[in-house]
Amino acid sequence: MTGQLTLYHDTRGSSLYSHKVEVALLEAKANFRSHKFDVYSRPEWYATKVNPITGKIPAIVYGEPEGSDPENPSPDSFKLIESQVILEFVADLYPDSGLLPADPMSRAKVRFFMDTVSRYIEGPAIVFIRGQGNYEELLRGIEVVQGSLSDSGEFAVGERYTIADATATPFITRLELASKTDLGRFAPGMGVRFGQELKAPRYEKFRKYMDRILERESTKKTFDMEFMEGVWKSIFGERK
Ligand SMILES: N[C@@H](CCC(=O)N[C@@H](CS)C(=O)NCC(=O)O)C(=O)O
Known part of the structure; x- marks a missing residue:
């Protein structure tokens, strides 16, 4: 799968769980877009289309076409939540980054x-x-x-x-x-x-x-x- 990688996080930057993911994406030199919103206003699009499981941030969506609307991802793109799991995914997506060693x-x-x-x-x-x-x-x-x-x-x-x-x-x-x-x-x-x-x-x-x-x-x-x-x-x- 290829396509756009989008990180969903909060406008204030106060979420420590989102911070982990953002820093790993920078370290991986990942080509990603950041979509910030006020998580505490609980926008409907986020809870229905991105993270219906917990409604929390961070989440990532992978595989959308370039330039697509981040607030209306297709049901077919890949969605992932839980910062520790996302970190492993980023490391797997960018194996040359060394974010997870080989041995x-x-x-x-x-x-x-x-x-x-x-x-x-x-x-x-x-x-x-x-x-x-x-x-x-x-x-x-x-x-x-x-x-x-x-x-x-x-x-x-x-x-x-x-x-x-x-x-x-x-x-x-x-x-x-x-x-x-x-x-x-x-x-x-x-x-x-x-x-x-x-x-x-x-x-x-x-x-x-x-x-x-x-x-x-x-x-x-x-x-x-x-x-x-x-x-x-x-x-x-x-x-x-
Ligand atoms: N275990 C989750 C925790 C995520 C979490 O607690 N996110 C908070 C922000 S730091 C959140 O979305 N809070 C909004 C809410 O609970 O509605 C992870 O590691 O990603």
């Missing part, structure tokens, strides 16, 4: 790292940013993830950027934003304190990994810190 052991390591981020960072990071708990659990999760970072390479699994790194990117960027701006639904000062704690020597390996990801072109293109600071101020309110 079975490295592939397993990539999947293991993705699973570890989902299990140990995702929940605690969301809880912390939403002000539903402190950051102790998150720091413990970061230590677990740090333990599965590769020793030799630049990235999560060795020397090449993979979908494991794409999975970690939305959390790294959002935790950096929370610690730099103190924005989040937590008590004032907690974001900055979290950032300071993360500077402790015990998290050094993770901190270096974070810095490498933050420097990456695909990260900067998909998460503009200044723009996202504005978005977060509108979500969480200005910090005095």
Whole structure:
């Protein structure tokens, strides 16, 4: 199958699940179009024609003719939801990108790292940013993830950027934003304190990994810190 590849995501850019997919598409140098809409207004076309299963973003549609209406895809084109599944699809669609290595052991390591981020960072990071708990659990999760970072390479699994790194990117960027701006639904000062704690020597390996990801072109293109600071101020309110 060939044809247009369309990513459906939100106008505000606040969806971390969509962020993973967008960053992977950039890393793959994929020829894709981005269709942004206000997911919280629940447009009817999206829930009926793109993602009737959950109505959530991200979703991708593959195989439409060039220039087709993204809000009216044909029932015959390929539709896919769930960010982790989409990441594997992108890696399969662009095998030369190295987003999923060729050998079975490295592939397993990539999947293991993705699973570890989902299990140990995702929940605690969301809880912390939403002000539903402190950051102790998150720091413990970061230590677990740090333990599965590769020793030799630049990235999560060795020397090449993979979908494991794409999975970690939305959390790294959002935790950096929370610690730099103190924005989040937590008590004032907690974001900055979290950032300071993360500077402790015990998290050094993770901190270096974070810095490498933050420097990456695909990260900067998909998460503009200044723009996202504005978005977060509108979500969480200005910090005095
Ligand atoms: N497990 C899904 C989660 C997707 C998800 O929760 N998306 C949120 C945005 S971050 C959404 O679409 N929320 C709108 C809604 O629930 O109506 C994935 O990994 O893609």
